[in-house]
Structure formats: C-alpha cells, structure tokens
Amino acid sequence: MKKLLAAMVVGATVAMFAGCGQKAEETPAPAETTAQETVEAPSEAAQEETKEEETTEGMTFGYLICNERTAFMLDLIQGTQDKCDELGIKLIVNDSDMDPAKQISQAESMISQQVDAIIVTAADAEACVPIIEKCNAANIPVVGVCNTFSGDLQPDGFVGSNDNQSAELAVSALCEALGGEGKIGMISGVAGQSSEVIRGEATKRLLSEKYPDVELVVEDTGSWTRDGAMTLTENWIQKYGEEGLDAIFCQNDEMAIGTCNALENAGLTGKILVSGIDLIPESKEYLESGKMYADVFQDGYGQGFKAVEVAFGLVNGEDVGGETWIPFELVTKENMADYFE
Amino acid sequence: MGNGKQLLEMKHICKAFPGVVALNDVSFDLHEGEVHALMGENGAGKSTLMKILTGTYKQDSGDIVYKGEILEKRDEKFMLSMGVAIIHQELSYVPHLTIAENLFLGREIVHHGVLHQKEMNEKAAQWLANVGVDLNPKRLMKSLMVSEQQMVEIAKAISYDANIIVMDEPTSAITDREVENLFKVIADLKAKGVGIIYISHKMDEILRISDRVTVFRDGCLVDTFQSDEVDIDQIIIAMVGRKLTDVFPKRSVEPGEEMLRIDGLTRKGVFEDVSFAVRRGEVLGVAGLMGAGRTEVMRCVCGLDKYDKGEIYVNGKEARIRTPKDAITNGIGLINEDRKGVGLVLPLSVKHNLTLSNLNKYFKTPLLVNRKENELADKEIKELHIKTPGRNYPVRNLSGGNQQKVVLGKVMLDESEILIMDEPTRGIDVGAKVEIYQLINDFVKNGKAVIVISSEMPELIGLSDRIVIMHEGKLVGKIDQKQDITQEKIMEYVMKQ
Amino acid sequence: MNKNNFSKAGAGETMKIIFRKYAIVFALIILIAVLSVISDRFFTFTNFITILTQTSINAILAIGVTFVILTGGIDLSVGSMLAVSGVAFAMIAKVDANGEALFPPALAVLAGIFTGLLFGLLNGLIVAKAKVAPFIVTLGTMTISRGIALIVADGRPVSGMSSVFKSFGSGSIGGIPYLVIIMIMVSVIAIFLLGKTKFGRYIYAVGGNEEAARASGIPASNVKMMVYIICGFMAGLSGIMQACRVVVGQPNAGEGYELQAISAVVIGGTALSGGIGKMWGTIVGAFIIGVLGNGLDLLGVSSYWQKVISGIIIIAAVLLDRADKK
Numbered sequence A: 001m002k003k004l005l006a007a008m009v010v011g012a013t014v015a016m017f018a019g020c021g022q023k024a025e026e027t028p029a030p031a032e033t034t035a036q037e038t039v040e041a042p043s044e045a046a047q048e049e050t051k052e053e054e055t056t057e058g059m060t061f062g063y064l065i066c067n068e069r070t071a072f073m074l075d076l077i078q079g080t081q082d083k084c085d086e087l088g089i090k091l092i093v094n095d096s097d098m099d100p101a102k103q104i105s106q107a108e109s110m111i112s113q114q115v116d117a118i119i120v121t122a123a124d125a126e127a128c129v130p131i132i133e134k135c136n137a138a139n140i141p142v143v144g145v146c147n148t149f150s151g152d153l154q155p156d157g158f159v160g161s162n163d164n165q166s167a168e169l170a171v172s173a174l175c176e177a178l179g180g181e182g183k184i185g186m187i188s189g190v191a192g193q194s195s196e197v198i199r200g201e202a203t204k205r206l207l208s209e210k211y212p213d214v215e216l217v218v219e220d221t222g223s224w225t226r227d228g229a230m231t232l233t234e235n236w237i238q239k240y241g242e243e244g245l246d247a248i249f250c251q252n253d254e255m256a257i258g259t260c261n262a263l264e265n266a267g268l269t270g271k272i273l274v275s276g277i278d279l280i281p282e283s284k285e286y287l288e289s290g291k292m293y294a295d296v297f298q299d300g301y302g303q304g305f306k307a308v309e310v311a312f313g314l315v316n317g318e319d320v321g322g323e324t325w326i327p328f329e330l331v332t333k334e335n336m337a338d339y340f341e
Numbered sequence B: 001m002g003n004g005k006q007l008l009e010m011k012h013i014c015k016a017f018p019g020v021v022a023l024n025d026v027s028f029d030l031h032e033g034e035v036h037a038l039m040g041e042n043g044a045g046k047s048t049l050m051k052i053l054t055g056t057y058k059q060d061s062g063d064i065v066y067k068g069e070i071l072e073k074r075d076e077k078f079m080l081s082m083g084v085a086i087i088h089q090e091l092s093y094v095p096h097l098t099i100a101e102n103l104f105l106g107r108e109i110v111h112h113g114v115l116h117q118k119e120m121n122e123k124a125a126q127w128l129a130n131v132g133v134d135l136n137p138k139r140l141m142k143s144l145m146v147s148e149q150q151m152v153e154i155a156k157a158i159s160y161d162a163n164i165i166v167m168d169e170p171t172s173a174i175t176d177r178e179v180e181n182l183f184k185v186i187a188d189l190k191a192k193g194v195g196i197i198y199i200s201h202k203m204d205e206i207l208r209i210s211d212r213v214t215v216f217r218d219g220c221l222v223d224t225f226q227s228d229e230v231d232i233d234q235i236i237i238a239m240v241g242r243k244l245t246d247v248f249p250k251r252s253v254e255p256g257e258e259m260l261r262i263d264g265l266t267r268k269g270v271f272e273d274v275s276f277a278v279r280r281g282e283v284l285g286v287a288g289l290m291g292a293g294r295t296e297v298m299r300c301v302c303g304l305d306k307y308d309k310g311e312i313y314v315n316g317k318e319a320r321i322r323t324p325k326d327a328i329t330n331g332i333g334l335i336n337e338d339r340k341g342v343g344l345v346l347p348l349s350v351k352h353n354l355t356l357s358n359l360n361k362y363f364k365t366p367l368l369v370n371r372k373e374n375e376l377a378d379k380e381i382k383e384l385h386i387k388t389p390g391r392n393y394p395v396r397n398l399s400g401g402n403q404q405k406v407v408l409g410k411v412m413l414d415e416s417e418i419l420i421m422d423e424p425t426r427g428i429d430v431g432a433k434v435e436i437y438q439l440i441n442d443f444v445k446n447g448k449a450v451i452v453i454s455s456e457m458p459e460l461i462g463l464s465d466r467i468v469i470m471h472e473g474k475l476v477g478k479i480d481q482k483q484d485i486t487q488e489k490i491m492e493y494v495m496k497q
Numbered sequence C: 001m002n003k004n005n006f007s008k009a010g011a012g013e014t015m016k017i018i019f020r021k022y023a024i025v026f027a028l029i030i031l032i033a034v035l036s037v038i039s040d041r042f043f044t045f046t047n048f049i050t051i052l053t054q055t056s057i058n059a060i061l062a063i064g065v066t067f068v069i070l071t072g073g074i075d076l077s078v079g080s081m082l083a084v085s086g087v088a089f090a091m092i093a094k095v096d097a098n099g100e101a102l103f104p105p106a107l108a109v110l111a112g113i114f115t116g117l118l119f120g121l122l123n124g125l126i127v128a129k130a131k132v133a134p135f136i137v138t139l140g141t142m143t144i145s146r147g148i149a150l151i152v153a154d155g156r157p158v159s160g161m162s163s164v165f166k167s168f169g170s171g172s173i174g175g176i177p178y179l180v181i182i183m184i185m186v187s188v189i190a191i192f193l194l195g196k197t198k199f200g201r202y203i204y205a206v207g208g209n210e211e212a213a214r215a216s217g218i219p220a221s222n223v224k225m226m227v228y229i230i231c232g233f234m235a236g237l238s239g240i241m242q243a244c245r246v247v248v249g250q251p252n253a254g255e256g257y258e259l260q261a262i263s264a265v266v267i268g269g270t271a272l273s274g275g276i277g278k279m280w281g282t283i284v285g286a287f288i289i290g291v292l293g294n295g296l297d298l299l300g301v302s303s304y305w306q307k308v309i310s311g312i313i314i315i316a317a318v319l320l321d322r323a324d325k326k
Helices: A002-023 A029-035 A041-052 A071-087 A100-112 A129-138 A163-177 A194-210 A226-240 A253-265 A283-288 A300-315 B046-053 B076-081 B099-103 B117-130 B146-159 B176-191 B203-209 B232-240 B294-301 B324-329 B339-343 B350-362 B370-383 B400-414 B430-445 B457-463 B487-496 C003-007 C011-021 C023-038 C045-070 C078-092 C105-129 C134-153 C163-170 C178-196 C198-208 C210-215 C220-246 C257-267 C279-298 C303-325
Strands: A060-065 A090-095 A117-120 A142-145 A157-160 A182-188 A214-221 A247-250 A273-277 A294-297 A322-325 A329-332 B006-017 B020-031 B035-040 B061-066 B084-087 B164-168 B195-199 B212-217 B220-226 B258-267 B271-279 B283-287 B309-314 B332-335 B418-422 B449-453 B466-471 B474-479
Touching: A060 A071, A060 A100, A071 A090, A071 A300, A090 A100, A100 A117, A100 A129, A117 A129, A117 A300, A129 A142, A142 A300, A157 A300, A163 A182, A163 A194, A163 A247, A163 A273, A163 A294, A163 A329, A182 A194, A182 A226, A194 A214, A214 A226, A226 A247, A226 A253, A226 C045, A226 C220, A226 C279, A247 A253, A253 A273, A253 A283, A253 C163, A253 C220, A283 A294, B006 B046, B020 B035, B020 B046, B020 B061, B020 B195, B035 B046, B035 B203, B035 B232, B046 B164, B046 B195, B076 B084, B084 B146, B099 B117, B099 B146, B117 B146, B146 B164, B146 B176, B176 B195, B176 B203, B203 B232, B212 B232, B220 B232, B232 B430, B258 B294, B258 B449, B271 B283, B271 B294, B271 B309, B271 B449, B271 B466, B271 B474, B283 B294, B283 B457, B283 B487, B294 B418, B294 B449, B324 B332, B332 B400, B339 B400, B339 C210, B350 B370, B350 B400, B350 C198, B350 C210, B370 B400, B400 B430, B418 B430, B430 B449, B430 B457, B449 B457, B457 B487, B466 B487, B474 B487, C011 C023, C023 C279, C023 C303, C045 C078, C045 C178, C045 C198, C045 C220, C045 C257, C045 C279, C078 C105, C078 C134, C078 C220, C078 C257, C105 C134, C105 C163, C105 C220, C163 C178, C163 C220, C178 C198, C178 C220, C178 C279, C198 C210, C198 C220, C210 C220, C257 C279, C257 C303, C279 C303
Parallel strands: A060 A090, A060 A117, A117 A142, A142 A157, A157 A322, A182 A214, A182 A247, A247 A273, A273 A294, B020 B220, B035 B195, B035 B212, B084 B164, B164 B195, B283 B449, B283 B466, B332 B418, B418 B449
Antiparallel strands: A294 A329, B006 B020, B006 B061, B212 B220, B258 B271, B258 B309, B466 B474
16 A cells, blocks of 8 residues: 555656756746745856856756655755756656655666656665666766665765764763663654664663663654554553653654653653654753753754765766764754754 | 165254254155255244255254265265256356356366357257256346346256256246156156255145155154145145135125227337236236246336337326336336346345335425334334334345345235236245235225236236236237136137247 | 243343443453552652542543444544644644734634534535445545645644643643533433434444435434544544643644554444444443553553554454453
8 A cells, every 4th residue: 555655656746857857947836836836036147147157058967765644754855956956957856655666767767767866765774785786887977865775886976974874873861861870661663664773772772871870761663643643652651650651762854753742741842851863843942941951963954965965076077075073962952043044 | 766776864953143043853864866845834844944054054963864974065066066956946147158167157167278169159058958958158238138147057967967956946937847857857867866955835736756755844844744645735734833824815806998009119129019007906817928028017017127119198188108217107117027126125124124115205395203113013024014123123134035026015015906916926935925825815905906927827827817818929819708818728819839 | 931931031141241241341340450559650739649540531532433333324524623623723823922912812713613513514425425444435534634634734843822722731720620520511411422322322223224224214314424523623623622631733644543542432332333332332442541541651561562552442442342242
C-alpha cells in the first residue's frame, strides 16, 4: 500500500516538476505556485538572471530524495531547488518513500534521461551503493547529501552534517542542565534507519564517556511522529511519574513537540526537560515558552544549497569533491532569536 | 429385495449436540444390492446418521461395521476412499468452475503436472450420459438450473464406483423425466450389488424403489418395514405418531374479484407474452417442466428481476413493479424456491428474519421496539409451529421445514394479499407439508390469492383451483375447472409443444 | 428435536454460553487484572484516563469500520481520511499573526467532518452504485486521500491552530477528557443505531445475505452507501480529534490506523464476511488493543515485541471466536 502511495506521490511530483521545467522559460510563475509554496521573490529574480546567463542553458540535475514527508526533507529540496534556480538549472526531484530498490530504479531512469549530475539523499546507507556505481559507469557526477553511504565506494562529493554531533548536542544540553546527574528517556525514530541508529548510539556513547551519572532508564520508538511520541510519553508519565524521569531526548522535533504536549497536559512542563533535533518552525513557540529545553538546528536548506554548488562544480571539472560538513548548532531560549527571523 | 450379504451395520449409535440429543441408540443395516429408504420428519435424525456414516460427524457411542470390520478413525475423504459416497441435499459445488472441473475436484487428471482438460471433459460427458443428462461439461456450474446441478451431483457420487451411495433427497429439485432417469440408474446400481440408502419425503417414490423402509422420529428409530408389505398410512403413522387423514384438505371458497393480472409480460430471452390472472380466494397452479420459465416470471412479478414488456395489474390498477419493495407495497409476497439464497438471511435469528420485510409496516419511526418485535415473532412461531429453541436462535441452525415456515411467517407478517409460492414444500417432510397445505387453505379462506409453482404433480393438482401450463418461456395452456385437472392433461399440453 | 431436548441445557451450559458470548469482555478483564498485578503503576485513575484518551481515536475509527464490515465490505481508507480531514480542519482552524482565529471554530470542525463525509460518499458511491469490490475502491481512495492531504499541506504539518482546539484536545471536564466524552457519545449512538433501529437491522441483513435483503424490500445499495458515509464521518471526526490532540494537522497522520481499526473490529468478534458482529465487541476490542499498548509500555516491553504480541492477540481472538461458533 505504501508503495502505491509513494508511486502516486512520485508520479505527481515528477509530473509537476516536468511540467514546470518545460514551461520554466516562458512562465516561471506556475513552478512556484504548484510545487513550492514557499519559493519567494529571490528565486524569481534568480530565474530572471538565468535568462541572461546562457552558460547553464539546458543543464538538468536530478535529486533523489529518500522521502519528502518531513519538514526537514522539504527544506533540503527547497535549498536544492533555490540553488538550481539561481544557476538556471532544471531540477528533477524523485521521492523513493524510503525504498532503496525504488531509489535505484529512479537513479537508472535519471541516468537514461542523461541528467548532468545526480544528488542523492540515500534511502539506505548500504542498499543504495549501486546508485554510485551506476553514476560512475555513466560518467555522471554524483553528490550525496545528508545521509551517508557505507563502504569504500563513496560519491564524488558529499555534503552533510555529522549525525553523531546532533545527538551529542541535544543530549549534553540535557545532561548539563541536570548537573551531570539524573535519569533520562529517549524516544527514537523508525527502528533501523541510519539516523535513528547513529543518534541512539551517539547518545549511549556520550553518556558512558562523559556523563556516567546520567542513566538512560527507558527508550522506545515514536516512529518520528508526534502522536506516537505523545502516547509513549503519556505511558511513561504513568510509569515513572515526576521522580522517575528527569529529561526526555527525542530524536526529532515532531516527537519532541508531542512529548512537550503530553508533559504539559500532565502539568509536568519544566519538571521533565525535553530536547529535540531539526528546529522546525513550530519549535519556536515551544522553546520560547520553556516547554522544550533545547533543540538542534540541522541546516537542511544549507545542505541542499551546498550540494547543488558541489555538483555544479563537479560538472565544470572543478576540484570540489570530498566531504563538506555543514555543522549542527545547539539552539536554546537564549540564542533562538538568531534562527527565527 | 436386498438378498445380498450384509454390507454395513451401524450398531447402537448415539449422538448429542449441545442441548439436543440427535440420535438415541439407533441400529441400522444395509445389504448388497438393496435400496434402504430412510423416512422421518426433518430433525428426526436421518441426516445426522448419514453424516456419521460419511465421517462428517463422530458418534458419541456405538460401532460402525463395514464389510465385516469395525471402522475406527474416519473422515470424509477416508470414507469416500472406502467406497461410501453421498449425494447431498444441500448442493455443494464451486459455482465459477465448469461441470467437469467440479466433477474432478480433488481428483484431477494430470499429465506431467499439467491438467488434462480434454480427457476430463470427455469422462465428465460420459458420466453425465450415464445418468441420462445431456449437458456440455464445459458449462459453468452456476449457469445450470437447480435441477441440472442436482443431476451433476448425482453423476458425481456415482462416478466414484462406490459400494454404498447415500442419496439425501435426490429428487427434491429435479423434473419427472430426470427422476425416471435416476431410477434407471438406481436399478443398474442395484444389479451391480451397490447398497443405496435413500432419503426422501416422497412416499410413492419410496414404495416404488425401496426394499426396506426405516422410519425415524425425534432421534429414535421407530420401525423398519419391508416395502412390499407396508402402505403409506402405516409409514405416516410411524413418522408423525398420528394419522393424517387428509393430505390436501378440502375447502369451499367462492373465488371473488380479480386480484392480480399479468398481461403480456416479457423478459427478453427468458420468457415472452405471459398473461394470466388470479382471483381472491383461489389457488392458481403454474405447471411446467424445470426451465419452463415459471420461476423467472414470478421473479419479475416480485420485482427481483426487471421485465421488458407487459403490465402487471393489482386489484385492477396497473402496478409498476421495479423493486421487491414495490411488490411488497402492492401486497405481493414471494416464497422463493431458493430458501437460502433469497428467502432467508441465515446468520440472523428467527425473529429478525420474520420481521425483516415488514419493519416499515409495524414500526413507523426508524426505531425498533424490542417488545413489540418479540410479540410479532412469537405469534408466528406459535401459529406456524416453528420448532426453534427460541426466537433469537440463528435460522441457519433450523431444519429445512422450519426454515421454510420462517419464510412463510415473514410473508404472513407482511400481510400480503397475493402469495406467490415457488416450490413451497421442497425438501420438507410430510408433517410439515400438510401444515403448509393447511396454511395455504387458510390464506385463500381469508380472501387472499395464491399462486403455486410445484414440480410435484400430486401437490400441484391437489392444491390448485385452476392451472396454467408453461413451456419454454411461453404459456401453452390452461385448465379452468378443478375437476378437469389431471396429470395426463397437463402433460398433454407440455408434450404437444 | 422436541422441547425437552432443548431444555436439557442446564445451568452449567448456560454459564458456558454466557462465557462464550462475552469471552472478549472476560479477556479484557483478565488482561487488566494481570497488568494490575505485575505493574503497580497500571491500576490508577490517571492511567485509566490515559488509556481512554489514547484509545478514543482508534475506537471511533473502528466503530465506523464496524458498520462497513457488517455489510460484508471493508474500508482501508480510514487512516488516510483521518489525515486529510485533520489537515482540512487544521487549515481552517489556523490563527493569524495576532493570534486571532481566521474563521469561526465551528467552520473548522465542519470542514473536517465534511472532508470525511466527502471521501466516505465517494467510497459509498463506487462500492454501492458502480459495484466495485470495496477492498479495491478503498485501497484506491486510501492513496488518493493521502495524496491530497500531502498536496494540500505541502507535505508539512499544518500548525498554528486556535487555542480553543488545543484546550479541546487536552482539556477535560470533571476529570474526563473531552476526547473520551466524544468517544462515549459516539459509542452509545452507534450501539443504539445498530441495535435499535431499522437501519441497523438492514445492515445485518445486507451483510448476511444481500439478495435476501433485497427480496425483503430493503434498499440494499443505499444501506451500503450509507455505511461508507458513516465511516467517512467517523474518520473525519477522529481526524479533528487527532489534530486537536497533537495540535497540528499532519498529512502523514493515521498511517496504519486502518489496520488497527480493523484489528479492533476483528478482536471484537465481527466476521469479515459480514452479517455477524456486535458494536460493543468492537469497542471492547479497541480497548484490548489500547490496554495492551499502555500496559506493555508500563512494563517496558519494547515496541518490537509489542507488534508480535498484538499480532498474536488478533489471531487468538479469531480462533476463540471460531471455537465459539462450532
């Protein structure tokens, strides 16, 4: 069923972008209204520019996104799209709905469409390695973004943030606030996905190395969703009460907000601290009011933006390969003003 | 006469279901080349005994001795392999498969792992011919008439080359000509030394073909008679424990005004230009062979199918009948030949079935009042002597006769003025049959009009005041005087065509 | 089969029948008893309120699905309808920059309900009038409504709803959360509708034998259409409830909810073939799932094992039910 759904979404997306691409030169406006609600004036301006600049005329990039169902992924697409618009490159986005097999076949069809470069947010670190092989064979530059590949064969360029760092930032913020001593719980994402695995492992490593007196008393999956984390937190409140748990680390912001809501309903706001990762727009209110103690900003937009830059450089034969790191940043009530304008 | 050696002996069989003792110390035997008939009202225990024989149920106590050996562990497949086949009263077939595929179900002929369709079709045609049926084995089972399906079922049972064949009401749905074919087949089987257990409610049939008759009542074996030494009255007394004087009770009702008139009714490809009328206080019989189009006409009159041409008049006014609801509002009630397919909602209780078509009549608001509904149901259960542990009992678990009474009760509660009864006594025992005949008489006495379709000639003749005869989708004759109605005359109309 | 034979069912037999009829109620009681013994945190008022709140959404979805399954149909689209209704609701429930509601709250609720009804009507029309198998129809509308939810919300959660709804989602009256009150009301109405009205009877009849129902003058296709509309209504209602609870309209909400709802129906003893089942069974079924999830969380059983256990419960419930019918 999921596959059917994904097929529809991908179909719709491809149709839209394809449609946009064809019309882009005469009527740039539909591209914004149909596909990208938030694309604003700058990109239009960028397109104006590209009309004059003829060097990138007809260049097409493909972006293989693992799924476009979270705000973060949409930021990635947004960054990619904006940079492409700026450079006058046509961008095709395919969504694999977390299915590596599908992502590989999407890569194949992009290769047969002879795109100039492929940017990929891998649906799976190992299973998606064939995408690199196929791009290499077709002599198409490939740039990984956000999600890493495992093994020796790496893409020509990689742009991302070190996921270990994100969990470390979010968890140490909690540990520091607890004075290096206390009980915390962790709500993870969908089991087995690389970010879930890395964030979970990083958390445990950090606790054993730096905060031996902070105990991870419970962990379970909230499936990245708000209602999943909310239900879990409600049940934990019943089990541990105020005394049994000092803080909860959620592996993304959707779940952190669900947790904050559950705590607020139980009157435990501020008594059990919450931290999350992603810094989605809604988190502003939660940080401001103290419901959420800390958040970690992963610059999805920046990653996407940078990835196009790298890919464009590779196409033009520049030496921009290797890894480019976009750092994570810890956001609390104190510095939040810098992130929400 | 079953003079062969003993083939089967069932000794002191007992079987109880939760709340019901189905068989109480029953002993029964069968000889080679014998036709042993079982009689008894529905629920008397015949079918349970046969289900124990064929391995569907296990007896609580008692032994089954077959060819001199006691059979211990048994199931249906094992018994079939031992040479015990059954023709079920309730047809069991896969509707979307062909006749041949149904006949070979579970024993397909395979060449190198591939089905050998041709050979199976040829063999199937042979088997069908053996029972005197001319059907293309490639036809889908669902496309056949009920009678044809029944004949396929018979052909199937015989094809197993069984030593014992149980025939549970084999003639309840087939035509007279097919009955004759079946009897020929039975004679052949007897000559080969096959033992046949024959369950039927039809007295004349039983006395004609059986060697011995065993009568059941309330789970007990009442008596076993030699068929050539017994008469119908003795059997009936044994069955119901009392004497049934008049099978077709007399009545003297002067027919009143015309209640239903069908004028030039046509459904393309099924029947055409059918016209007849029925008056208040009379029973109109519709005669004809299976497939003559009688059922199809009635389905249109009751709104189950749509007609292409013609008019239906109720009480002199033209009635547009497009849905069953239209028919019910016009006071037309149908007792369908297909009790389980169209008449009843099997998982629902007796009460819910009884009131299903008349909720709008008794409850003016969308709400149902439990007490009132209980009263309605209890009234019909009592009036029609429906044997059920309670009004909330699922109708699925009742015997055929009692299920049919529920269908009748439903129409009674509808207060239908015009009753159309298609095979109203199919698969029902004598006692229940007489009750239903009595009910039909009550209907006409109360000024209702009744149309009866029946394949049992004596029933049709006994019940009807007038008869119309259909053949191949057309009305081919009518007999207006009660005293003129004879089997010969009806057959004459049919045969002339 | 005379009267004596029937009345032989003694007191022990009667107890047996009662036990069988209410087997899942006993199962729920046993479950609660066991959990109370092995977890000291389980048997508390606040925890029961927690369970009630958590179950309310699935219970309402399952109630809708019960109507459909009783007619012999199925509705796979409830989870997606919940999402699209929640998104529609959240978009109208938005506040502007000054925190003022853009539209009256009632309009937002209507938008959510109307969206559910619309998709329910679509299901109903295609199933009842065009006579396409319900599995296929609702599989189609499942992906259609999910797609529309994503398109309308642009893939992102629709946030910023008026505080009225937030307090509805998490507030309570006399200690009983509003969501639970809604669930109780819906349950009572559904039990009444199914058991005490003509329409309810028609649902059983159509599911038990559509042809016989039609021959009895029941407008079978209208009944079928109606159950899908009811199911859509329930999905719309639970979409609003879910959105109020998590204070956002999530286009990816309710994934897998259809299966959880169907599980509740099946555990509750309703036959997927139609015609047999009870509304209260579904509600108890939903609570078995809810209590189990809560209890296992309290016991610290990982969600991986929880999946295994819920699967076993579903199969066990069906086996129990079948044993009952034999």
